[in-house]
Amino acid sequence: MAGPSNDSNPDRPSIWLCHQINRDVPEAPAWMTGFEAETLARLAGTRRQEFLTSRWLLRQSLAQTSDQAPECCLPVDGRPNSAVNPEGRFLSLSHSRGLCAVGTDTYQLGIDIEPSQRRPDWVAVARRWFSPIEQEWLFRADDPFDFLKVWTLKEAWLKATGRGIAGNLQTLEVRNQFELYGDQPDQTWLASCFYVEGFLVTLVYRNRDQGGPSSWPGITLLEPPPDDYNLALAGTQEASWEPMFHRVIRSKR
Numbered sequence: 001m002a003g004p005s006n007d008s009n010p011d012r013p014s015i016w017l018c019h020q021i022n023r024d025v026p027e028a029p030a031w032m033t034g035f036e037a038e039t040l041a042r043l044a045g046t047r048r049q050e051f052l053t054s055r056w057l058l059r060q061s062l063a064q065t066s067d068q069a070p071e072c073c074l075p076v077d078g079r080p081n082s083a084v085n086p087e088g089r090f091l092s093l094s095h096s097r098g099l100c101a102v103g104t105d106t107y108q109l110g111i112d113i114e115p116s117q118r119r120p121d122w123v124a125v126a127r128r129w130f131s132p133i134e135q136e137w138l139f140r141a142d143d144p145f146d147f148l149k150v151w152t153l154k155e156a157w158l159k160a161t162g163r164g165i166a167g168n169l170q171t172l173e174v175r176n177q178f179e180l181y182g183d184q185p186d187q188t189w190l191a192s193c194f195y196v197e198g199f200l201v202t203l204v205y206r207n208r209d210q211g212g213p214s215s216w217p218g219i220t221l222l223e224p225p226p227d228d229y230n231l232a233l234a235g236t237q238e239a240s241w242e243p244m245f246h247r248v249i250r251s252k253r
Helices: 034-041 045-064 122-129 132-141 144-160
Strands: 014-019 083-085 090-096 099-105 109-115 172-175 179-182 189-196 199-206 218-222 241-251
Touching (some): 014 199, 034 045, 045 090, 045 099, 144 172, 144 199, 144 241, 199 241
Parallel strands (some): 014 218
Antiparallel strands (some): 109 199
8 A cells, every 4th residue: 555645635635744943922923813813822831832833834734735825824713623714624733742733634634643652651541431342452462652543543533523532532442453443334434643753643534435545645744934933834844754554444333
């Protein structure tokens, strides 16, 4: 199966990444909406820099997959899960420890990232929130990296299907060898997981080809934003990535 590429084909899902810069600006950039500027004013430190970087990346991802200039691209206010302009584009956002990720597509989707070296108390989390089937193979494997893959899958799934964590973590069951079973029988979903820049990056999105998995999503690592967060795009960076898996999410049985 072909691996991911870094083209920006608007007819397939794409992942956009950039590293956060540790520089603040005293005022909200002119391209921000009033809602975004008000939100930014309430933030400080790392959270403020995350917000600046993520809103910059949202506009870059929309511009790269449309014929719009970045300053004309607008995500919806609140949770940025779709675009006001260009119309018909769905978004998903995740950031962690200095890396920001945006997924874009013409269908609903969800993205989640986690540092690959993160070592949470995963056994306790699995015992409380995961199904007996998931617990059995995860405890037998005894690998926190496998747990992180499962966690990013569940997070991305809940974002794609528009639900929160509470009471919904078992709506996607991850079985041995990463066989995936979800509770959306009327829709066909795919999940792709990558190791990129020391992070696990997982995208859940709608399948175009009902006969099997369609092509992998594209991945692009952008240069970090300029110091003043203007919308000029410096270009792309070389990034190494390793595909983890590419799976159809089947209906629960």
